Amino acid sequence: MAAVGAMENLKQLGRRGIGAPVIMLAMLGMIMLPLPPFLLDMLFSFNIALSLVILLAVIYVMRPLEFGAFPTVVLGATLLRLALNIASTRVVLLHGHDGPGAAGKVIEAFGEFVIGGNFAVGLVVFAILTIINFVVVTKGATRVSEVTARFTLDAMPGKQMAIDADLNAGLLTQEQARERRQEVREEADFYGSMDGASKFVRGDATAGILILIINIVGGFFVGVMQHGLSAGEAARTYTLLTIGDGLVAQVPALMLSVAAAVIVTRATRSQDMGQQLVAQVFGQPRALMVAGAVLGVMGLIPGMPNIAFLLLGAACAGAAWLMRKRERETREKLAAPAAEAPAAPAPAERLELGWEDVAGVDPLGLEVGYRLIPLVDTHQGGELMGRIKSVRRKLSQELGFLVPAVHIRDNLDLGPSTYRITLMGVPMGEAEVHNERLLAINPGRVHGPLQGIATQDPAFGLEAVWIEQGQREMAQSLGYTVVDPATVIATHLSHILQGHAHELLSHQDVQQLLDRLAESAPKLVEDLVPRRLSLGVVVKVLQNLLAERVPIRNMRGIVESLAEHAGQSQDPGVLTAAVRVALGRQIVQEITGLGTEVPVITLAPELEQILMNSLSGGGVAGAAVEPGLADRLQQGVADAARRQEMSGEPAVLLVAPQLRPWLARFTRHVAQNLHVLAYNEVPDNRRVRLVQALGR
Numbered sequence: 001m002a003a004v005g006a007m008e009n010l011k012q013l014g015r016r017g018i019g020a021p022v023i024m025l026a027m028l029g030m031i032m033l034p035l036p037p038f039l040l041d042m043l044f045s046f047n048i049a050l051s052l053v054i055l056l057a058v059i060y061v062m063r064p065l066e067f068g069a070f071p072t073v074v075l076g077a078t079l080l081r082l083a084l085n086i087a088s089t090r091v092v093l094l095h096g097h098d099g100p101g102a103a104g105k106v107i108e109a110f111g112e113f114v115i116g117g118n119f120a121v122g123l124v125v126f127a128i129l130t131i132i133n134f135v136v137v138t139k140g141a142t143r144v145s146e147v148t149a150r151f152t153l154d155a156m157p158g159k160q161m162a163i164d165a166d167l168n169a170g171l172l173t174q175e176q177a178r179e180r181r182q183e184v185r186e187e188a189d190f191y192g193s194m195d196g197a198s199k200f201v202r203g204d205a206t207a208g209i210l211i212l213i214i215n216i217v218g219g220f221f222v223g224v225m226q227h228g229l230s231a232g233e234a235a236r237t238y239t240l241l242t243i244g245d246g247l248v249a250q251v252p253a254l255m256l257s258v259a260a261a262v263i264v265t266r267a268t269r270s271q272d273m274g275q276q277l278v279a280q281v282f283g284q285p286r287a288l289m290v291a292g293a294v295l296g297v298m299g300l301i302p303g304m305p306n307i308a309f310l311l312l313g314a315a316c317a318g319a320a321w322l323m324r325k326r327e328r329e330t331r332e333k334l335a336a337p338a339a340e341a342p343a344a345p346a347p348a349e350r351l352e353l354g355w356e357d358v359a360g361v362d363p364l365g366l367e368v369g370y371r372l373i374p375l376v377d378t379h380q381g382g383e384l385m386g387r388i389k390s391v392r393r394k395l396s397q398e399l400g401f402l403v404p405a406v407h408i409r410d411n412l413d414l415g416p417s418t419y420r421i422t423l424m425g426v427p428m429g430e431a432e433v434h435n436e437r438l439l440a441i442n443p444g445r446v447h448g449p450l451q452g453i454a455t456q457d458p459a460f461g462l463e464a465v466w467i468e469q470g471q472r473e474m475a476q477s478l479g480y481t482v483v484d485p486a487t488v489i490a491t492h493l494s495h496i497l498q499g500h501a502h503e504l505l506s507h508q509d510v511q512q513l514l515d516r517l518a519e520s521a522p523k524l525v526e527d528l529v530p531r532r533l534s535l536g537v538v539v540k541v542l543q544n545l546l547a548e549r550v551p552i553r554n555m556r557g558i559v560e561s562l563a564e565h566a567g568q569s570q571d572p573g574v575l576t577a578a579v580r581v582a583l584g585r586q587i588v589q590e591i592t593g594l595g596t597e598v599p600v601i602t603l604a605p606e607l608e609q610i611l612m613n614s615l616s617g618g619g620v621a622g623a624a625v626e627p628g629l630a631d632r633l634q635q636g637v638a639d640a641a642r643r644q645e646m647s648g649e650p651a652v653l654l655v656a657p658q659l660r661p662w663l664a665r666f667t668r669h670v671a672q673n674l675h676v677l678a679y680n681e682v683p684d685n686r687r688v689r690l691v692q693a694l695g696r
Helices: 002-015 019-032 037-060 070-098 105-114 119-168 174-226 231-265 273-280 285-299 306-340 370-376 384-399 469-477 485-499 507-520 522-528 535-547 555-565 572-582 584-592 605-614 627-646 660-666
Strands: 364-368 407-410 418-423 426-432 438-441 453-456 463-467 481-483 597-603 651-655 674-678 687-694
Touching: 019 070, 037 070, 037 105, 037 231, 070 174, 070 231, 105 231, 119 174, 119 231, 119 469, 119 481, 174 231, 285 306, 364 370, 364 485, 370 384, 370 407, 370 485, 384 407, 384 485, 418 485, 426 485, 438 469, 438 485, 463 469, 469 481, 481 485, 507 522, 507 535, 507 555, 522 555, 535 555, 535 572, 555 572, 572 584, 572 660, 572 674, 584 597, 584 674, 597 605, 597 627, 627 651, 627 660, 627 687, 651 660, 660 674
Parallel strands: 364 407, 597 651, 597 687, 651 674
Antiparallel strands: 364 418, 418 426, 438 463, 438 481, 453 463
16 A cells, blocks of 8 residues: 555645656665665565565556557666665664664565475575576566667658658548658657666666675675674674565565566567557467367377376366367358348349449459459458548648549459559559568669569559568668558559549539539639630640649639630630749649759750741641651650659759640650649749750
């Protein structure tokens, strides 16, 4: 009860912000001032209770990071125990000649009751505890802490890139990505601190041995020379007191060492240690059955403790039988609904065909081989459906219209581990994934090779390796970005949707956008469609914008620009150019961010004049360009865009308004990350910085 009351008082002090100073002052007081035996008993009891609470907290905590203060707690508990050692040593040496109770009831109990008053037995017990603590637990925990800290720090870049990949694929929101990055930093800080905290525990075990030797030798000389005790009486009295003092300190030290070893060997899953042990050690009925059979055979051997072995063997076999029975009942319950469902009546045979016999084409489709069905089956823990939903949500928010649903079905004509992404019934991407492995992608700066199945990232064509699940940490420490198969498919789908968003925008989608805008600006929409422009022209303008990677989130600005220029032209290309000028601030903002400077690539005056002259009739349908010049122009644009990307800057080609539509189509497949802007699309608050001028 006294220990519980002391802990409650510490909690109250901690809430007021004065807990740490009070504890430090108390430790200094224990070192400097002599303590009465009663207070020593209270402090020793509190030390044992504190170590037990720490050990249980480590066992029941769900994840190691939830006990992030553990390294600091280890330091505080170690300092408390060392301060108690100093205080008890002072009492033992000053008053040990008065008898076994001179240093308090706790030390007397450990000296008399625990080891039976036999100092030889006490020395053996203390030596065994010290060996267990120092050689086994502390040494192993120190090594695990060192290795874990090193691998955690090495894996940080790979984990950060994996978070960025999930964010770009729409699998995480900005807030979730921020929390994941914070968790990665906290994990690195925690294991780095644990590497140092394990040294405290190891040093504490070493100090316990030295303090024992010093106390025995010092007590013997104090008893003989100062208090006139015989050599035998002095040795017995002070050795018993020292052994009791050592055991009182060594038991909490052992519990703290075990706590440190447990927390550094814990996995990062959200389970306490009891759940992990039951699920992983005793969760295999086959292992329990074999163990029961072996124990039963040993129980039948004459001379063995037959009853103990037979009882344990029966317990293991019974547990295995119960687990098998529970698994069988679970499978039967899952299969029962399908078996009990009434058979659907056979459809009546129709003599004539109808429109329902004509198969429609899905705007978006995902076909999977039979081995990938668990990825899309939520009952089997498949995560692909949730990932695809996140991709659709992210792209819908970025592009400004609702991305259609993805129709998923199995296709026996595909390979078992192959998937295919279709757009309007046409295959747009196909790749093979290994459901039981992870994909380690080489971002270009890894520190070593990996064993696995060499491949390429389906979305971006980067070098990659399919690795085993257990190689994740090693791959991340080498600089690879490690993703699961569901993320691979979702990222590939996101990449295809971003490149073909204009093909997904339908007349119905545009009508929905106009209806939503009409709720806040009815006159604006009513004046434009259908009075001044047809719905088809508006659809074509919006598709042109999406094809040039311009989001259509700002529907008010787009419709106002169309209403302003509808009286001048009905041509979608001309109207698209006018809308781009109105959205110039948004376009440049998404390319260069918040910076005031726009690095641009331009055309040399003579090349620009040649292209202007080659445009047929001043339109944008095409230009009669010499094939050799066209090849050199494409190569020059590709090289300049590549240099800009390597320097970490966006690739922007700034040209005359008349050339922009044609050059945008001309360079679209040469440099996919190139942005083609017209002079009048750059807002006045941005400064243009010339990077390179392309000549003939």
